[in-house]
Amino acid sequence: MATETNSRGTPYDGRLFELYTKYVREPESKIDVYGYTLLVTGYLLAIGGMAVYLIGPSGTGVPNDTVYLVRKVAVLLAAPGLLLSLLGIVSLLPVTNRSLYAAVVGTLVGLGAVVAFGMHYPQNWHFGTPSYSEPIIAVYTAGVAIVAGVVIMVPVVTGERSYFSETTVGHEYDHPDIALGKADRGGLFAVFKRDTEWSWRFIDQNAVAGSTGSFLSRLEAEQRVDAVKEQVADAGLLEIKHAAFRLYESGDDGWQWHLLRDDGSAVAEGGRDFDSRDTAESAINAIKDHGPDAEVIVREAAAFDVYRRDSEFAWRLVDDDRGPLAEAVEAHGDRSAARTDLDAFRERVGAATELLVDAYGVELRSDDDGWRWFLRDDAHRRLASSTGTYESKGVAESAVYDLLERVERANTVVAGEPTYDVYRTGSDWAWRLVDDAGAPVARGVERVGDAETAAAGAEELQSHAEAADVVEIEDLEFETYRRGGAWHWRLVDAERAVHARSTDAYDSEEEAAAVVDRVRSEAPEANLIEFDNAAFQVYEAEGGAWRWRLIDEDGTVLADSGQGEYESKDDAMSAMMTLQENAPDAEHLEIEHAAFELFQDDDGWGWRLVDDIGDTIADSATRYDEEEGARGAMDSLVASVSEVDERRMRDGIFQVYADGDDEWWWRFVHPDGRVVAESPSAFGTRHQVEAAVESLRGDATDASVATLGELAVRLHPDDWHWELVDADREPVATGRVSHDDRAAVESAVSDLQASAAETTVYEIRDAAFDCYRSEDGWTWRLVDADHEPLARASATYDDRAAVQSAVERVSALAPDADVVDYDDVAFELRSEADGWTWRLVDEDGRALGAAAGYHDTREDAEQDLEAARETFADASVLEIDSAAFEFHRTDEGWQWRLVDDHGEELARSIATFESRVEAQEDLSTVKSLGPDAWVSTAE
Incomplete structure (x- = not known):
């Protein structure tokens, strides 16, 4: 059975009354429901307060602040709970209004004490100055006493007389007086x-x-x-002597009308509540003016409507229940423009593909110069675009997939910050130092097999650049340096070719320098010892002892006295003679001062300088194919070595030099002699190259090392946008979105890197359904190849599956949907769950009127519509105000x-x-x- 409710609202409407009626009983009055609600609420608060007190942390080890907080929350819940429960009990008793008022006053007094407790506990409780505990407890007790007094005293005072007592809802049993035996009629x-x-x-x-x-x-x-x-x-x-529109104000501050025949039977009704009396009268006038001749539209399938929207014309696709499925994005000034827009949608919707971007998508597009790509988010906002073009879609697509794979592991660099770039070049790795303008100011001289080795080379410049001297080597120069914990020396020229080097390692820099001094002083005086066959050499060792050794004609040591030493030269000669039979043709040489020897080993010919005790103090670092080459190098050394300066290399050097075109360059030489870095370009003068070295010192020392690989993300601090750069720091893609700060742009980049694997790569040839998540939920729009919206959904959806289903429905219904285009008003015949019915709608699709009922068949509904047409024109309008x-x-x-x-x-x-x-x-x-x-x- 249908339930009738009062449209004006009743005192017993609402969720509380429904629950009370369903779970308790039929309410006698409103106060029954409110009283029971207060009782339940107070009970829950009291139980909650006790639970907080029992469960909350307490005991030793718990901070006092925590204990006080638990007690305070427990009291603030339980104390009001007791008061509300008592007030609820009073409300359920048959009390007078005065008693109820007294209980309310007592409740307010108690609640005031609870508020005071919350303000002064624990700082002014018992031991505080001043202490408010006693007055607060007294006030709360007084409030509870007032309410409890009403609860206790009502049964005592009323007793059995409660049947006749006047309560807050009147007499409990209010029967009318009945005159028995009288003949008067009564209802x-x-x-x-x-x-x-x-x-x-x-x-x-x-x-x-x-x-x-x-x-x-x-x-x-x-x-x-x-x-x-x-x-x-x-x-x-x-x-009602003839058909009439009955106009009246409905109970929802709106207006409604019914059309009745002269016999009282209903013909039609408003179909909806109208905002005002004028709106309802306008609907009636439209029906009277246009109803008799209005076009009839049968709603059995989806159709396109051209309607007025915000004083302009637009179109929409509605289903057979007039539920909107799709609508125009823009409204137009006239109906023909809206029809043109609709025709463009109908032409493209059939071939439109579905486009679903989870987080990011890359669109491939062609233009006059070739193919480009654009990075878009799930709302299809353009985030970045390629800086160059590609010759074909296949090349562009391949480049995009390659970039997406590399961007996942791309490191981040910041424009304006000096950085050591470790990058990939072919199958090798290299490094360079770029300044705050992004220009390379130093680079490694070697290609290596992995990023770690390349980074180590950058760190070598980083650790030595600040203290390294700037020098120019004009001819030859001695350099003392540390390697492996020991000191060595070498003689180098301007091209870093080593002409001589130490053969031993020394414990200190001073020892190495002393040997350099010996070479510088002894080499010019040293003779070249030459012999055609093997030779025995006898020499005096340190401490006055004597030793010997046997060398062949190539300078190779064949035998020596080892650790054995002899007290005199004769003893050494006697020992050496025992080996004479192994080298009968060997000459006998006595070394009394330093001498040069030419020798040949597996790498070629070289020279060495042997001091007067037989120790090799220097040799040629270079080997020559012929003996004459080694001899010439030795002669060159002898001629210039006495004038060569010595430099002690503790932190390496920046060596500046000019090439054959008088262009100046620099190279950074590690203390061990390796050339680690060099200038990437030439300078016009020595002053310029030295100034460049001084300029890069700070950058080389403070710059961080970043591995770019083949791709990196570069951040721009001016507006915090990002771009993708290749190994040469040339832009591959430029971001189009600015961010508030570095943290925001880094977050955006991280999100892009995390989603790169799921990024969709697509092409819009003609049109596509763009499914995306808006602020209100999932929705879709139809966009053309330029991402210009052609249409949009009329609603939002809960999830992606729902919006995909909506797109599929539009794709299926739109191609075959008819266009419903009418002026002013039209009748709609439609089939609903209760049967066939009709309604009159204006050009905006709003209902002006509807049939008073439903019919089993379409024919019956059409007959009812025709009968209604005959009634519209002559029907009068009656306004009901009582x-x-x-x-x-x-x-x-x-x-x-x-x-x-x-x-x-x-x-x-x-x-x-x-x-x-x-x-x-x-x-x-x-x-x-x-x-x-x-x-x-x-x-």
Whole structure:
């Protein structure tokens, strides 16, 4: 059975009353519901406070602040809970209004004490200065005492007399006085329950009138009876002698109308609530003017509407229930422009592909110069674009996939910050130093096999650049240096060719320097020892001991006395003679001062300088193919070595030099003699190259080392956008979005790198359904190849599956959908769950009127529509501003009904009558007896 509710709202509407009726009982009054709610709320607060106190942390080891907080929360929950529970009990008792007011005052007093407790605990409680504990407890106790006093004293004071006592809702049993034995007629409103719902009837000697619906509770039924009693006396009789529009204000601050025939039967209704009386009258006037001749549209499938939107024209695709599926993005000034826009959509929607971008997408597009790509987010905003073009789509697509793979592991560099770039070149790795302008100012001289080795080379310049001297080597120069914890020396020229080197390692720099001095002083005086065959050399060692060795004609040592030493030269000669039989042709040489020896080993010819005790103090670092080459190098050394300067290399050097074109360069020489870095370009003068070295010192020392590989992300601090650069720091893609700060752009880059593997690569040839997530939920739009929107969804969806389903539905329905285009108004015939019906809509698709009911077949609905057409033009307009009785004729006969000023039907006759006169006599009984009739409720 349908349930009727009061459209104006009742005192018993609301979720609280529904729950009370469902789970407790039928409420006697509103105060029953509120009182029970207070009781439950107070109970929950009190239990919650006790739970906090019992479960909260306490005991030794817990900070005092935590203990105080637990106690404070427990009291702030439990104390109001007790007061509200007591107030709820008072509300449920049969108390007078004064008692109820007293309980409310006591509750407020107690709550005031609770607020004071929250303000002063624990700092001014018991031991604080001042201490408010006693007055707060006293005030709270007084409040509880007042409320509890009302609870305790009501049963004592009222006792058995409570049956007659006047409570807050009046006398509990309020029966009317009945004059027994009198012949006077009287009416009775009987409120009764049938199954689970309530209803009522008005009874004279028989049932005369009844409710038009049923109610969920007895209170609603009784309230409806009271409304009928109030309206019956003053309700007039509405005489409808011909068809009329009945215009009235509905209960939702809106306006509504019904079209009735002269027999009271309904023809049509407004179909919706109108915002104002003028709007409802405008709908009636449109129906009267255009209804008789309006076009009829059958709604059995999806269709396109051209309608007015914000004083302009637009189109939309609606399903058979007029539910919007798609709509135009822009409105137009005239209807023809909207039709043109619609035609463009219909041409492209059939071939449109579905485009779904989870996080990022890369679009491939062609232009006059070739193919380009654009990085877009899931809302298809352009984030970045390629800086160059590609000769074909395949090349562009391959480049995109390659970039997506590399961007996942790309490191980040910041424009404007000096950086050591470790980058890949072919199959090798290299490094360079770039300044704050991004220009390379130093580079490694060697290609290596891995990034770690290249980074180590950069770090060598980083660690030595600050203290390294700037020098120029014009001819030859001695350099002392440390390697492996020991000191060595070498003689180099301007091209870093080593002409001589130490053969031993020395414990200190001074020892190495002393040997350099010996070479510088002894080499010019040293003779060249030459022999055709093997030779025995006898020499005096340190401490006056003597030694010997046997060398062949190539200078190779064949044998020596080892660790053995002899007290005199004769002893050494005697020992050496024992080996004479192994080298009978060997010459006997006695070394009395330093001498040069030419020798040949596996690498070629070289020379060495042997001091007077037989120790090799220097040799040629270079080997020559012929003996003459070694001899020439030795002669060159002898001629210049005495004038060569010595440099002690503790931190390496920046060596500046000029090439054959008088262009100046620099190279950084590590202390061990390796050339680690060099200038990437030449300078015009020595002053310029030295200035460049001084300029890069700070950058070389402070710059960080970053591995670029083949791709890196470069951040720009001016507006914090990013771009992709290759190994040469040439831009590959440029970002189009600026960010607030470095953290924001780094977050955006990290998100892009994390999503690179799932990035969609696509091409829009003609049009595509762009499915994306907006602020309100998932939705879609149809875009062309330029990403210009052609149409959009009319709603948002909960998830991606739902929006994909919506796109599929539009794709299936749009190609075959007809275009519904009409001026002013049109009738819609449509099939709904209850059957066929019709309604009249304006050019915006808004309902102006609708059929009063449903029909089993389309033909019946069409006949009803044609009958309604005949009624529209001549129907008058009646405005209802008070309750009225109406007569109407049905198939069984005449009936009457009572309608209030909001158009809501309050009551109707139980019986049907053969004539209007009989119905009017029945109505007279209700009008005369109804206002004073008493109400009887039957459980």
